[in-house]
Amino acid sequence: MNEHEKEISKNYLSIIKPKKTREALKLNDIVTLKSHPYQISYTEPKIGAYAKFTPPLMIVFEVLNKSTHDTLTGLKDSNHYKCLFYSTSEGKFEKLWFKGEELKFIREINKTNFGVNSPNINEWKKELIGKEVVLQTVDLELGKQKTFQDIVDGRSKMKDSTLLDYLPPVGTIMDLKFEDDYIKHNEKTGKISSQKQALQAKIKWLNNESGKISDDIVPLECLKLVTFNDIQVLYESRKTYLLPLQSRKQLESNVNLYYKAYPVYLKSVTFKHYYYVYNTSNKFSKKSVAYPESFPVESIVNFDEILKNGHDLGSLIQIQAFFSEENVEIFKGKWYYISYIDQQNNYTERIIYVQDFPRSDEENIGESRRTLRSNCLLREGAIRNFRVNGIKKCIELPNDFEKMFFERV
Template identity: 25%
Template sequence: MGEFSIGDLVSLKNHPYNIAQNSKIGAAALLTPPIMVVTERLISNKYNADAEEKELISSQILCTFFNSKNSSIEKFWFKSNELSKIHNEKNQLNPENESETDYKSESKDLASMKRDFKNELVVLLTADEELGKKKMSWFKNKEEDNYKTEAFLEFLPPVMTVIDVVENLNYLKERRDPKDGALKKASCKYLLKCKWYNPIKQTFSEEFIPYKIIQKVSFSNDLLEIIKDAIIDKTVFSIVSNEKEIKFNNNKFKKIISFKEVIILNHTVKILYKDIFSNKLSTDNLENLNITSLKGNIEELGDKKYPDYTNSGYIKRDKLTWNKNKIYRIKYVDRNGRNTERYITNAELKTFDTEEADKVKFIVANCLLRHGEIRHFKLSNINERLDMKDEFNKLIKK
């Protein structure tokens, strides 16, 4: 019954995403039209009387977006042939055409809708796409071209609070053709009265918004509390990841992380964490994290430490013993003078003649920072060693 459905994300045909999804926007980024959500459709079953060939008159589409210039929800009518669909996961799930059963999906009574939505946090369906938009600027540094990428949040809608739910008094008005009963108008039966802070007016704004064009803002408070406690306690976790796994000598290693920060990005919660083996910082949405606690922090999962200033008997570095079956965390100064932290295993003390001196002591080991490749560490550059417990060795292997 039409090219678009209520809740579809659309924009004018000149939007860069119609050329390449999630592309970076350069040049005059402010000329980029907003991503909008289909709010209402006036379906045309008539043909153009003045056309040379048979031509169906375009349906009229009411679209909604957030205008950040005045912090307001705005609506505009377009002909369907002026718009293109912005493809994302939500649009993939929506049917191409609205069905006659759409009315049944709105069969809930007002009391049920109030229970479902009142006092909930919501945001326009455009929020994910607008939050992900990036713009790029070009500048020249000496003879090199350089590019700077930053967020482009011009139409990012705010998180709003639903303060009431009402029936759309125009829902049934001219909904069907009196001649054949065909659907003429597709709209929403219920409207949410939403409130948000308006920084332009320095006060609060309110708007009635169809419930089908918003999404609830929710996340796991239980998981968030676990992560907040882990940041304080420095507890480490294994995490399910699609990244290339570390494997060597018939062993596969889990990705082990420590949490660093909780970041609130409008309607989403992102978590900053560090891979303890690669030392790489990453972020992911809270709801995407699949984690298992290792029941302690690295110090608690370690055993003997060098140097140990709490022990009256000081052990010299070159007197340390190295067990090939253990995992060690070492703090090491590399050849460029940088302090690095490595996890190594299958460690063995060997002596080599170098250009600087003869019989220089090295630790030859599999380095987890280098995906288990063999690396040579000059013993004199190892400033700290923590012997990890056998329990840690078991916990980190698949």
């Protein structure tokens, strides 16, 4: 590439700047060894080959600031960092020292005061003893995916599964104590020479290796509360629920109508290590949606009963006669549940809101095609055109349908 071509390419290619890492690590940083594929703001790669070479995500809970220099090179000695992680193969929390050049920064943990604003240790104990907690690396460890090649029916196929070698357990706080010497200063310079977490928690958990109850001391700031026992679980699966939207959502090209709630069918409830996941299907769009931790529904909805209460337009001939020029003002601005076959012979069932009745000339036929310009809930409210002769069944929905799921503005 000559200079002219290089100059032209600058107009089309943006320069990707790498994320900067930390010059010095700090308490509460989540770190890992440099051999880990995770990067700052990028924790999505699937891990192939021998996935067990993947090191753990760790939390820095003690820092030793070095002021000495190497006697041969003259370079300042690296700071040392004590890091915490859980080893599922050993069934215990590991607390190991590393030099700064061995580690790379991933992200900071979310600091919390656990709802306690008092320096009094007894206040902390009153609030936290008996509460369930887990290491703040848990979501990163749960998100690790390994990919491998498998043979299915004589064919090679790539499969994915979770990589849980360092998944931390859910434990219960049994006691708390303050570390008196959590900060130390250099006797010559007065600068901080070492620091660690001030508040320590004794936790107990079911050991995955021994099958017995284990206990250990873990810095409290490395933990986060687990609240699944405080949340009422919706265990009535195979029901349809009314899920209100936090903010209204407009239907395409429809300034009057807005979604205010969805009907969601609860297929199953899964417990994922420390929280519940509600596996649902949106009755409008047919899309599967998983709601982790909470499922903010208001009530059970008899969605099928709403459809049954609608007015069935009858046979194909009656449907054709209903959607005609003379009835435009009757059927516009209403909701319909239709069984539809498109021009590719694909069959679907969907709910539509008819906005208009445009006519367009068919080429080589010489006669007009009747279509319903509608908001289609199967396509999340987007505008779609439906041929009247493609509608095989049609139910005009009752007024209660719109009142329950939509709002006019």
